[in-house]
Amino acid sequence: MYRTNTCGELRISNVGTSVTLAGWVQRVRKMGGMTFIDLRDRYGITQIVFNNEVDAALCDMANSLGREFVITVTGEVAERSNKNKNIPTGDIEIIATALSVLNKSDIPPFTIEDNTDGGDELRMQYRYLDLRRATVRKNLELRHKIGFELRRFLNENNFLEIETPILIKSTPEGARDFVVPSRMNPGEFYALPQSPQLFKQLLMVSGFDRYFQIAKCFRDEDLRADRQPEFTQIDCEMSFVEQEDILQLFEAMMKHIFKYVKNIDFTEQFPRMTWADAMKFYGSDKPDIRFDMKFVEIKDLTAGKNFSVFDDADYVGAICAKGCANYTRKQIDVLTEFVKRPQVGAKGLVWLKIEDDGAIKSSVGKFFSEDELKVWADRCNAVAGDLILILAGETMKTRKALCELRLEMGERLGFRNPSVYAPLWVIDFPLFEWDDETQRFYAMHHPFTSPNPDDIKYLETDPGRVRATAYDMVVNGVELGGGSIRIHNSELQDLMFKLLGFTKEKAQEQFGFLMNAFKYGAPPHGGLAFGFDRVVSILAELDSIRDVIAFPKNNSGRDVMNEAPAPIDDSQLEELCLKVELPLSK
Numbered sequence: 043m044y045r046t047n048t049c050g051e052l053r054i055s056n057v058g059t060s061v062t063l064a065g066w067v068q069r070v071r072k073m074g075g076m077t078f079i080d081l082r083d084r085y086g087i088t089q090i091v092f093n094n095e096v097d098a099a100l101c102d103m104a105n106s107l108g109r110e111f112v113i114t115v116t117g118e119v120a121e122r123s124n125k126n127k128n129i130p131t132g133d134i135e136i137i138a139t140a141l142s143v144l145n146k147s148d149i150p151p152f153t154i155e156d157n158t159d160g161g162d163e164l165r166m167q168y169r170y171l172d173l174r175r176a177t178v179r180k181n182l183e184l185r186h187k188i189g190f191e192l193r194r195f196l197n198e199n200n201f202l203e204i205e206t207p208i209l210i211k212s213t214p215e216g217a218r219d220f221v222v223p224s225r226m227n228p229g230e231f232y233a234l235p236q237s238p239q240l241f242k243q244l245l246m247v248s249g250f251d252r253y254f255q256i257a258k259c260f261r262d263e264d265l266r267a268d269r270q271p272e273f274t275q276i277d278c279e280m281s282f283v284e285q286e287d288i289l290q291l292f293e294a295m296m297k298h299i300f301k302y303v304k305n306i307d308f309t310e311q312f313p314r315m316t317w318a319d320a321m322k323f324y325g326s327d328k329p330d331i332r333f334d335m336k337f338v339e340i341k342d343l344t345a346g347k348n349f350s351v352f353d354d355a356d357y358v359g360a361i362c363a364k365g366c367a368n369y370t371r372k373q374i375d376v377l378t379e380f381v382k383r384p385q386v387g388a389k390g391l392v393w394l395k396i397e398d399d400g401a402i403k404s405s406v407g408k409f410f411s412e413d414e415l416k417v418w419a420d421r422c423n424a425v426a427g428d429l430i431l432i433l434a435g436e437t438m439k440t441r442k443a444l445c446e447l448r449l450e451m452g453e454r455l456g457f458r459n460p461s462v463y464a465p466l467w468v469i470d471f472p473l474f475e476w477d478d479e480t481q482r483f484y485a486m487h488h489p490f491t492s493p494n495p496d497d498i499k500y501l502e503t504d505p506g507r508v509r510a511t512a513y514d515m516v517v518n519g520v521e522l523g524g525g526s527i528r529i530h531n532s533e534l535q536d537l538m539f540k541l542l543g544f545t546k547e548k549a550q551e552q553f554g555f556l557m558n559a560f561k562y563g564a565p566p567h568g569g570l571a572f573g574f575d576r577v578v579s580i581l582a583e584l585d586s587i588r589d590v591i592a593f594p595k596n597n598s599g600r601d602v603m604n605e606a607p608a609p610i611d612d613s614q615l616e617e618l619c620l621k622v623e624l625p626l627s628k
Contacts, residue, residue, distance in 0.1 A: 043062065044062070044064045044114050044144075045062050045063050045064040045114065046061050046062045046063075047061045047062075047063060048063070048083055048084075048085035048086070049063055049065050049081050049082055049083040049085055049086050049087055049088040049131070050083070050084075050085030050086020050087070050088075050130060050131060051085060051086070051131075052088060052119055052131055052134050052136075053130075053131070053133065053134065054121060054133045054134060056119045056134065057119050057120060057121050057134060058118065058119065059118070059119045060116070060117070060118050060119075061116070061117065061118075061119060061136065062114060062115065062116045063081055063083075063088060063090070063114070063115050063136065064083065064112075064113070064114040064115075064144070065081045065082050065083035065112070065113070066081070066082050066083070066110050066111070066112055066113075066147075066154075066174065067079055067080070067081065067082075067107050067108065067109055067110060067111045067113060068080035068081065068082040068087055068109070068154070068155075069109065070104070070105070070107055070108075070109075072105060075093065075094035075095055075101075076091065076092065076093055076094065076101075077091075077092040077094070077101050077104045077105055078090070078091055078092075079092070079104060079107065079115075081113070081115065082154075082174075084179060086129065086130060086131055087129055087131065088131045088134075088135070088136060089122065089126075089131070089134075089135040089136070090104075090115050090117065090135070090136045090138050091117075091120075091135050091136065091137050091138060092104040092138050092141075093137070097139075100138060100139075100140070100141055103141055103143075104138070104141060107143070108146070108147060108149065109147065109149065109150060109153075109154070110147035110150050110154065110171075110174075111143060111145070111146055111147050112143070112144040112145040112147070113141060113142060113143050113144060114141075114142045114144060115136060115138050115140065115141050115142075116138070116139055116140040116141075117136040117137050117138040117139050117140070118136070118137050118139070119134050119135075119136060120134065120135055120136070120137050121133065121134060121135075122134055122135045150168075150171055151164055151167075151168055151171070152164055152165065152168070152171070154171060154174045154175055155175065156175060156176055156177050158172075158175060160172070162596075163596065163602060166594070166596055166601075166602050166603060167602045167603055168603070169592075169593055169594075169603045170603070173592065177589075178589055180582075181578070181579075181582050181584070181589050181590045182590070182592060184303070184578055184581065184582055184590070185574075185578045185590050187303070188299060188302075188303060188574075188577065188578055188581065189256060189574070191298075191299060191302050191303075192256070192276060192295070192299065193256075195295050195298055195299075196252075196254045196278070196295070199252070199291065200252050201252040201253065201254040201278065202250055202252060202253055202254070203253075203254055203255055203256075204245060204250065204253050204254075204255060205255060205257075206235070206238040206241035206242065206245075206255060206257065207235070207241065208234060208235065208258065209222060209232040209233075209234070210232060210233055210234075210235050210240075210241075211232070211233060211552075212231065212232075212233035213233070213240070213552045213553065217236055217261040217262065217263045218261070218262035218263060219233040219234065219236065219260075219262060220233065220234040220260045220261075220262050220271070221233050221234075222234065223618045223619075223620055224618075225617055225618055228618070228619040229619060234260035235257075235259060235260065236259055236260060236261050237257070237259050237275060237277065237571060238255060238257050238259075238275075238277050239488060239490065240553070240555075240556050242255075242277060242278075242279040242569060243279065243490065243528055243556060243559075243564075243567065244555075244556065244559055245279065246279055246280075246281045246528075246564065246565055246567040247559045247560070247562065247563070247564045247565070249281075251280065251281035251282060251565070252278075252279075252280050252281075253277075253278065253279045253280075253569075254276065254277060254278045254279075255275075255277045256274060256275070256276055256277075256574060257274065257275050257277045258272060258273075258274060259272070259273055259274070259275050260272050260273075261273075265595070265596075265597050265598075265599060268520065268573075268575075268576055268579075268586070268587050269587075270575070270587060270588070270591065270594055270595055271595055271599050272595075273573065273574075273575050273587070274573075274574040274575055275571040275572065275573060275574060276523070276571065276572040276573075276574050276577070277569075277571045278292070278525075278569045278570055278571065278572075279567060279568070279569035280567060280568060280569055281565040281566065281567045282565055282566060282567070283527075283566070283567065283568055284527065284566075284568075285469075285511055285513060285527055285568065288513070288525065288527075288568055288569065288570060289314075289467060289513060292515070292523075292570060292572075293311070293312050293467070293515075296465065296515065296522075299577070299581070300463065300581075303581050304463075304581065306463060308465070312465045312466055312467055312515075313331070313465075313466040313467070314466065314467045314468075314469055315329070315466055315467070315468055315469070316468070316469055316470040317468055317469070317470050317471045317472065318470065320468050321438075321441060322337065322339075322441075323336040323337050324336065324337065324445060324448070325337060325359075325441035325442055325443075325444050325445030325448070326442075326445045326519070327468055327471070327514065327521075328468070328514065328516045328519055328520060328521040329466075329468075329516065329519065330449060330452065330458065330464070330518055330519030331464045331466055332452070332457055332458060332459070332462055332464040332518060333452050333455075333457035333458070335361045335362065335363065335448050335451065335452065336361070337359045337360070337361060337441065337444055337448075338359065338360045338361070338362070338421055338422045339357070339358065339359055339360075340358050340359070340360055340418055340421060340422075340432070341355070341356075341357060341358040343414070343417055343418055343421065344358050344410075344418075344434075347409050347410055347414075348409065349406060349409040349410075351389075351390070351392070351434050352434050355434035355435050355436075355440070356435070356436050356437045356440075357434065357435065357436065357437040357440045357441065358432065358433075358434040359432070359433055359434075359440060359441065359444050360418065360421075360422050360430050360431065360432045361422075361430070361431050361444065361447065361448050361451070362422040362423065362424045362428055362429070362430050363428065363429045363430075363431060363451050363455070364427075364428055365427050365428065366427075366428065366429035366451075366455075367395040367396055367397060367398070367426075367427045367428055367429050368427075369395075369429055374391070374393055377391055377431065377447070377450070377451075378390060378391040380446075380447070380450055381433065381443055381446070381447055385446075386442075386443050386446045386447070387439055387442065387443050388433050388435065388440065388443040388444075388447075389435065391405075391431060391432070391433065391447075392404070392405050392406050392431075392432040392433070392434070393405050393429065393430065393431055393432065394406075394415055394418060394419065394424075394429070394430040394432070395428075395429050395430075396419055396424055396425065396426050396427065396428050396429075396430075397426065397427075398426050398427055399426070400426050402415045402416060402419065418430065431447060431451070433447065449519065458518070458519075460518070460580075460583035460584075461583060462518075463517055463518060463580075464517065464518060465515065465516065465517045466515075466516050466517075467513055467514070467515055467516075468513065468514045468516055469512070469513045470494070470509045470510075470512075471486055471487065471509065471510045471512040471513075471514075472486050472506070472508070472509060472510065473485070473486060473491060473493050473494075473497075473505070473508040473509060473510040473512075474486060474505050474506060474508065474541070474542075476506060482542075482543055483505055483506070483541060483542065483543075484542065485538075485542060486510065486512070487510060487512050487524070487526055489535075489538055489539060489542055489544075489553075490526075490528045490529050490535070490538075490556075491510045491511070491512050491526040491527075491528065491529070492510070492511045492526060492527040492528055492529045492530075492534075492568075493508050493509070493510060493511065493534075494508065494509040494510065494511050495511075496509075497509050498534075501537060501541065502537075502541070505541055510526060511526055511527040511568070512524065512525070512526035512527075513525065513526070513570070515570075515572070517580055518580060520576055520580055521573075521576075522572055522573060522576050522577055522580065523570050523571055523572030523573060523576075523577075524570055524571070525568065525569050525570025525571060526568060526569075526570075527566070527567075527568035528567050528568055528569075530560065530564040530565065530566050530567060531560070531564075532557060532560045532561060535557060535560065536549070536557075539553075573587075575587035575590055575591060578590040609622075
């Protein structure tokens with residue numbers, strides 16, 4: 043056999059045992075007549091010792107090994123004289139009696155160690171080598187562990203795991219679909235699912251009252267740290283439930299996972315915040331509540347002083363950074379440049395300091411008296427030693443910019459510790475969102491989200507006022523998952539399509555199979571989907587989902603390892619009745 047034990051298994055209790063290990067050479071160290079090899083496999087690292095005085099030929103063979111050679115070694119477990127407390131096998135070593143090279147290796151393009159010298163693109167190009175690093179491997183082991191535990195929890199709560207199709211019909215509402223041409227049906231296309239939404243609703247109509255799936259989903263959209271073109275959802279749906287039933291069950295699931303993975307007990311109910319309050323106090327529908335620093339509106343205190351920045355603004359908002367009055371002018375200038383970045387979008391920054399002696403200094407001191415500035419400070423609950431930062435402009439854009447500034451200050455002040463978790467539910471989302479460019483309403487979630495029963499009366503007269511029976515779970519400023527109670531009534535679904543600009547013919551063309559199913563006794567139902575990659579990444583304390591995915595894409599949606607996407611042969615295009623016309627270069 044190639045091995046009797048793994049490289050992470052042996053302990054002091056195994057001393058005197060003859061073993062055979064197999065793995066990759068992590069490093070070779072020569073010290074006098076001794077050669078030491080760190081042998082690595084998925085389970086850990088074990089030190090192998092070769093003694094030139096005992097077996098010179100074997101020691102010479104060990105000296106010829108390079109990094110990442112694949113070898114098998116036989117020897118006796120011995121107690122180490124210089125123990126290594128940093129690894130679980132650090133109390134022992136193997137005194138080698140036999141060595142076999144199973145495969146040689148070229149010199150790796152980067153070091154296969156936790157603190158590697160490889161950049162992101164290089165590591166993605168050689169992802170199969172990057173996956174050998176313990177830090178990346180542990181992320182995938184965590185993913186496996188969480189996936190198994192989620193399945194166990196859902197199974198114990200009577201959920202059935204049911205697969206849904208990958209090749210479906212395109213229903214372009216939301217992100218762009220990835221499309222797949224059909225050879226057997228020339229000129230026609232499948233789409234890859236953005237989610238199993240329609241099928242899980244059909245499963246509810248079919249009587250499977252508790253469904254789940256750890257499902258692959260696909261969206262052709264611009265990428266960022268928490269997005270990939272293909273991603274994984276923990277997709278769930280339930281029949282004969284109301285919003286409260288869903289919140290209670292899936293809050294219990296996440297509490298269970300936090301306990302299982304992190305040994306964190308959340309004994310209290312997760313806080314709940316309306317979408318309106320989230321936007322008002324945090325400028326985001328996924329607020330990070332690990333720290334306070336809520337927005338304070340001061341527009342009414344700033345008007346009429348001939349300061350056009352405030353007078354011309356729809357909104358003037360402030361945050362209070364406790365204990366930051368000692369910020370230098372240079373530090374405030376850095377913050378000013380931060381808010382002017384295109385991705386933040388503010389035109390400038392106004393500040394106000396309360397000195398230790400209570401004196402107030404401000405960048406707008408020539409426009410406002412100290413008494414007026416003190417009123418601002420009082421509204422912000424600021425005291426001596428505090429710094430108030432103020433932005434002004436159009437309401438939604440300014441709130442977004444103030445949100446970014448708040449998060450930046452939280453980062454600078456050490457309030458965004460990834461080991462600290464602050465979950466909450468955001469509820470009462472708007473059912474629709476207005477798009478100025480197209481001059482129409484769009485579904486904020488999807489067309490099957492049920493309106494709040496209290497707001498149905500406003501659907502046709504004031505649709506912007508209607509709240510959805512929708513909810514998101516947010517942890518540390520990351521939306522981990524969301525869902526809604528679904529429309530199960532055909533007439534209400536027809537009205538939703540009408541309000542979203544679908545003709546009867548278009549609605550029938552795109553969603554006819556679901557609408558027809560509703561005619562045969564659809565139960566009340568609802569559900570939610572968690573981003574599995576996001577759940578794993580936040581429990582791994584990572585900023586990006588990329589390192590919890592075995593073979594991710596880069597920020598351009600490319601797999602630089604296998605060079606996808608790539609052109610296909612003309613013969614394949616001809617078989618699919620397709621012709622490629624590239625856009626003219628600008």
